[in-house]
Amino acid sequence: MGNKNLKKKRKEEIARNELVEQELKKSDLVQKQQVKLLILGAGDSGKSTLLKQMQILYKDGFSKEDKQLYRNVIRTNIITYIKILLKGVQMLDLKLHKSNEKIAEDFLNLPDIIDSFTPNSILASKQLWNDPAMKMSFEKRAQFQLADSAGYFLDNIDRIASENYKPSDQDILNCRISTTGVKVVEFLVNNQPWKVVDVGGQRSERKKWIHHFDDTTLLIYVVAVNEYDQKLFEDNTTNRLHESLKLFETTANNQFLSNKNCVILFNKTDLFKDKIQKVNFNKCFEDFKGSNNYEEVIKFIKTLFVKAGKNTKRSIFVHYSCATNTNEIRFVFDAVQSTILENILKEQGFM
Amino acid sequence: MSTKKKTKQEKEQQKEQQKLEKQKLKEIRKQEKESKIRKRRQQREQIKQQKKAQQIQLMKKPSLRRFSSATDSRLINPKTEEEKAKKEERNSPDALVNPIIEYAMYSTFKTQTFNPERSAKSFLRQDPFVKEVDSDLDDFDPNVIPEEMSNFDQILNHDISLAYFQYFLCKQLSLENILFWKTAREYQEIIDPVERVGKIPDILNKFVKTGSQYEINIDSTTRQKILQNINDGIISQDLFDEAIDAIKRLMEIDSFAKFKKSDSYKALILDWHRIHTGNEPRGPETARDEIFNRLYYYEQAFIEKLSMFSDFIIKPLSLEIGTSIQQETFDLIFKPISDIYTMNKLLFSKTRRSQNEMELSKLHWRCFFGIYFRIQRKLSWLC
Numbered sequence: 216m217g218n219k220n221l222k223k224k225r226k227e228e229i230a231r232n233e234l235v236e237q238e239l240k241k242s243d244l245v246q247k248q249q250v251k252l253l254i255l256g257a258g259d260s261g262k263s264t265l266l267k268q269m270q271i272l273y274k275d276g277f278s279k280e281d282k283q284l285y286r287n288v289i290r291t292n293i294i295t296y297i298k299i300l301l302k303g304v305q306m307l308d309l310k311l312h313k314s315n316e317k318i319a320e321d322f323l324n325l326p327d328i329i330d331s332f333t334p335n336s337i338l339a340s341k342q343l344w345n346d347p348a349m350k351m352s353f354e355k356r357a358q359f360q361l362a363d364s365a366g367y368f369l370d371n372i373d374r375i376a377s378e379n380y381k382p383s384d385q386d387i388l389n390c391r392i393s394t395t396g397v398k399v400v401e402f403l404v405n406n407q408p409w410k411v412v413d414v415g416g417q418r419s420e421r422k423k424w425i426h427h428f429d430d431t432t433l434l435i436y437v438v439a440v441n442e443y444d445q446k447l448f449e450d451n452t453t454n455r456l457h458e459s460l461k462l463f464e465t466t467a468n469n470q471f472l473s474n475k476n477c478v479i480l481f482n483k484t485d486l487f488k489d490k491i492q493k494v495n496f497n498k499c500f501e502d503f504k505g506s507n508n509y510e511e512v513i514k515f516i517k518t519l520f521v522k523a524g525k526n527t528k529r530s531i532f533v534h535y536s537c538a539t540n541t542n543e544i545r546f547v548f549d550a551v552q553s554t555i556l557e558n559i560l561k562e563q564g565f566m
Numbered sequence: 567m568s569t570k571k572k573t574k575q576e577k578e579q580q581k582e583q584q585k586l587e588k589q590k591l592k593e594i595r596k597q598e599k600e601s602k603i604r605k606r607r608q609q610r611e612q613i614k615q616q617k618k619a620q621q622i623q624l625m626k627k628p629s630l631r632r633f634s635s636a637t638d639s640r641l642i643n644p645k646t647e648e649e650k651a652k653k654e655e656r657n658s659p660d661a662l663v664n665p666i667i668e669y670a671m672y673s674t675f676k677t678q679t680f681n682p683e684r685s686a687k688s689f690l691r692q693d694p695f696v697k698e699v700d701s702d703l704d705d706f707d708p709n710v711i712p713e714e715m716s717n718f719d720q721i722l723n724h725d726i727s728l729a730y731f732q733y734f735l736c737k738q739l740s741l742e743n744i745l746f747w748k749t750a751r752e753y754q755e756i757i758d759p760v761e762r763v764g765k766i767p768d769i770l771n772k773f774v775k776t777g778s779q780y781e782i783n784i785d786s787t788t789r790q791k792i793l794q795n796i797n798d799g800i801i802s803q804d805l806f807d808e809a810i811d812a813i814k815r816l817m818e819i820d821s822f823a824k825f826k827k828s829d830s831y832k833a834l835i836l837d838w839h840r841i842h843t844g845n846e847p848r849g850p851e852t853a854r855d856e857i858f859n860r861l862y863y864y865e866q867a868f869i870e871k872l873s874m875f876s877d878f879i880i881k882p883l884s885l886e887i888g889t890s891i892q893q894e895t896f897d898l899i900f901k902p903i904s905d906i907y908t909m910n911k912l913l914f915s916k917t918r919r920s921q922n923e924m925e926l927s928k929l930h931w932r933c934f935f936g937i938y939f940r941i942q943r944k945l946s947w948l949c
Contacts, residue, residue, distance in 0.1 A: 284823050327815060360785055392819050395783055396740030415740075419781040423739040450776075451786040 250555055251410045251430055255466055256437035257459040258416035258448050261482040263394050264538040266413045267387060272545055273402045277387055285382045285390050289368060289375060290332040294325055296365040297340045303352035303359050311348045318342060337376045344369050357444045363486055364389040388539040397423055404552065417449045428471040432558060435478045436463055440516060441486040443499045454499050460519060467524040474528040476554060479520050480547065485537040711835055718818045730834040734825050742780035743817050746773045750806040763801055784812050
């Protein structure tokens with residue numbers, strides 16, 4: 216009898232072992248098949264916007280709760296934007312219209328919460344936004360920290376303030392929420408599991424990036440090209456584009472990423488086109504000696520970045536886009552898919 | 567006939583003798599078997615005792631004992647004031663880091679046969695991103711979320727929800743926000759100006775200065791304002807108000823929105839219901855939190871160290887210069903990793919196991935072993 220029991224136990228053990236091994240094989244396969252995209256870049260370059268686009272392209276868009284959250288954020292953002300602009304007016308020694316001075320004083324005392332978005336404050340913000348001094352400070356916004364989408368939302372106050380306001384996809388894509396920590400989202404793209412890692416871009420956030428450097432298939436580095444005349448959020452003395460270039464040089468040549476293919480996404484080209492007509496590119500890059508038009512400047516920036524990340528083990532792909540435009544981003548991700556496919560083929564020795 | 571009878575009797579006698587012999591043989595074999603089994607049992611017991619002795623030896627090592635005492639039930643519910651004070655000491659981030667680093671430097675797992683590569687590979691295979699949701703979470707009903715738990719201020723007000731939120735932030739690698747919020751809030755409530763001044767260097771060096779260990783993500787103007795005020799000697803209660811508001815807003819908009827979609831939020835709601843029906847909360851226990859905080863801080867410290875050493879090790883390796891010297895420095899750094907890994911395993915075998923915990927620890931150590939193996943592979947090519 217004892218022998219029989221022993222045999223039974225052994226059989227059970229063997230069966231369990233087989234099960235475990237099968238599971239291990241499965242998870243191995245899953246890991247091999249899984250594509251991991253790292254989205255990196257300096258602060259406010261549009262990394263999270265890319266993730267939102269993926270939500271629209273490969274998942275079923277934004278839920279009701281998401282939309283409610285974004286509505287609140289957009290509404291509070293309007294108040295902070297106006298406050299920042301008012302502080303800008305003070306900083307630049309501009310003078311508001313006399314009737315607006317008192318409104319401005321009251322407005323600066325409002326806290327940055329949803330509850331301060333009242334009919335009164337809506338009226339005040341509309342009146343202030345139409346003030347010529349405010350427009351002047353908006354023109355010179357590069358001297359202080361104002362989100363790029365501020366103009367878009369301030370022009371649409373009426374729509375946003377209406378009772379039945381539901382943010383459109385375009386609103387959500389333009390809405391700025393700064394990221395802290397690391398977020399990992401899984402997508403199914405053409406039956407292929409993608410793991411996308413979105414990170415915060417400010418200096419204090421960068422030490423967290425290394426946790427997700429292993430097993431990456433592709434690095435997507437996002438550069439906001441329009442920020443060539445702006446200073447960093449976390450350091451008022453460093454130029455944003457200089458910082459972005461330096462950051463790319465160090466991360467792309469990092470021990471774990473130096474042999475990984477890389478996509479450089481030059482973002483916010485639409486804002487860049489507007490800005491290049493007003494602000495000379497020469498001011499921030501003195502090496503640049505071409506004429507001040509879109510094509511030449513962007514060529515210059517491209518050569519700078521490609522040079523910084525060039526090495527024999529990898530290929531670098533360059534795309535130009537405006538991250539709030541879904542069609543452009545769809546095109547970019549189609550290209551990304553083909554490079555990933557190339558990667559897989561190369562690994563298995565077909566190419 | 568007599569002869570025939572005789573032969574018959576002889577045959578019977580022979581048969582009986584044979585039977586007796588067989589029985590004797592059987593008995594002897596039985597005895598042999600039993601003695602063998604006894605020997606085996608004795609061997610097993612000896613091995614067990616040896617293992618126990620090893621474990622006891624390990625426990626006697628000063629740093630580890632201090633570390634494991636955190637899981638002691640007494641510390642979870644401190645009764646006396648002394649114990650409370652002790653706990654507070656442990657809660658301060660520096661106190662969290664030191665024993666672990668001490669231990670890492672101590673590096674005393676050599677007595678145990680430990681194959682880091684094998685064990686690490688086996689656990690790397692299990693993908694931490696594969697979600698295995700607790701069966702409890704199926705009970706979650708999104709329609710009965712209490713109002714108190716859908717508001718961010720309320721989440722920060724209640725101890726349990728705060729613990730859950732902190733646990734989530736730990737996973738998301740943005741723990742410094744809540745830590746700053748807590749310490750700065752404590753600072754706000756201090757009325758005595760002398761006491762306030764005493765607290766300032768601590769907060770500055772941990773959270774505010776650029777490059778500090780738990781640097782918070784605030785814009786340069788507020789940071790400069792704080793530093794300027796301190797330089798000018800204006801140390802008022804509202805010194806950190808702007809930073810607190812900024813960090814709170816950051817958490818509310820980004821982290822809290824993600825938290826609401828996470829499994830930890832579901833667990834929190836279930837726990838909330840559990841409390842309100844008179845049951846005890848399951849909660850992310852304080853002991854558990856402590857462990858994770860420690861791991862997190864240890865990791866941060868370790869990454870700093872790695873980046874320090876990368877100039878000495880990784881760069882020369884890529885240049886393929888004298889590997890014999892680097893092997894030593896390599897051991898110096900990566901032995902502690904393997905030791906910490908085993909310690910981590912020990913820790914989790916002692917505390918209550920939960921899927922989330924294991925996932926988190928896996929996530930943390932994945933990164934390290936990624937580095938470890940890549941460098942090891944490089945070494946094997948070069949040597």
